[in-house]
Amino acid sequence: MAEEVSRIGARSASRWKVRWITRRNRILGSPAFQKWSSRVWPMSMIARWKARWAFDLVAGFTYSQTLLACVESDLLALLSQGPVVLTEIAEHTGLSDAAALRLVRAAAAIELAQEVAPNQWMLGQQGAALHTNEGALAMVRHNRVLYRDLAEPLDLLRADRGKPTALSQFWHYAAEGDGEAASEYSQLMAQSQAMVCEQVLAAYDFSQHRSLLDVGGGHGRFAAGVVNAHPGLRIGILDLPPVLDGTSAWLGNQGLSERISLHPGDFFHSPLPSEYDCISLVRILHDHDDDEAVKLLTAIRKALPPGGRLLIAEPMADTRGAKGMGDAYFGLYLWAMNSGRPRSAEEIMAMLSAAGFSRSRQVKTHQPLVCSLIVSFL
């Protein structure tokens, strides 16, 4: 952590900027200005939008928990068969009629459900998009571990980093080699991998390579996605031995054992295989503090042959249109996990340069909220 803080450079903001922001904030905080602007068009439109956003910040947890209740009770699946009536909802969710009505109305208010006629319920627009997204649904369930730690956010931030948290225990058991825990977390990662893989495949042409090593490749969903799209590519996965036990079983079920090689190992303590001309790090770098991250990038640079490339795919901080995803969601998630931080593309590219890569560039993805992509050259 110390290295993260020591990397922050200090530069004075210009005096006009500080003066302007001070004045702006004084105006925005003034009850008289808020009252005036809410009555005068077009300020009233901005005022309503800002007020709604402020309310969402205050109430966000109730929205998340409404979603969790819809997912856990299988309400979204029921609504997808709709229209359904309240008694069906109550029966399906195991709730009383009154509780089921409270839940479905809450869901309708945040577009998870929709009342299409009196007492006729279907999926709403957000419900429709989420209901088919297995990865997002897995994360909705998993977030309860994070929310346990965030129930007292200042306690979490004040505690020494390294003190066990619900989330750090979840990851720790897996990393320590407990096969069952490794399997639980690898499955969570596997469930949410499809949306990441789709983004990377759409953004990057793997056919320019002969081989790909997916470092920290977990249960192999990314490797399988790439090999299915590019059958000529020779593919390997490197991960911890207990994780690769699950990978081997899954690849066997998919008939992919012959096409994907497994390299059991610890990427911090054993040299990486050097027979691949492309290496990928998918949702790996942000898990590690700065010194470790540079160490891993350096090890990869050494393993790549001349002309080799490194791909880094993960959600990044400072993403336009999705800033909350970076420093708010993943910032606190990785704090609770006791390791790593979300980094902006610029910060990652600076690290790549420190690790000896000659140049890097960001490649656009369709949904940067799911992942951004950096390609780095030796």
Ligand SMILES: CC(C)=CCC/C(C)=C/CC/C(C)=C/C=C/C(C)=C/C=C/C=C(C)/C=C/C=C(C)/C=C/C=C(C)/C=C/CC(C)(C)O
């Ligand atoms: C037809 C009509 C009415 C209008 C058309 C308007 C229109 C164009 C609508 C768009 C419809 C559309 C295509 C919607 C698409 C929606 C999508 C793609 C939604 C995707 C949502 C994705 C979500 C919510 C993803 C959430 C992911 C999370 C929370 C991931 C968490 C990951 C974690 C915690 C990873 C941990 C790993 C670690 C430890 C950090 O390494």
Ligand SMILES: C[S@@+](CC[C@H](N)C(=O)[O-])C[C@H]1O[C@@H](n2cnc3c(N)ncnc32)[C@H](O)[C@@H]1O
């Ligand atoms: C967040 S998961 C990402 C998995 C996969 N790339 C994905 O996106 O679904 C991190 C992966 O890195 C692996 N990992 C963590 N530390 C490792 C280490 N020291 N050596 C090798 N693999 C490691 C974990 O076992 C896990 O599979």
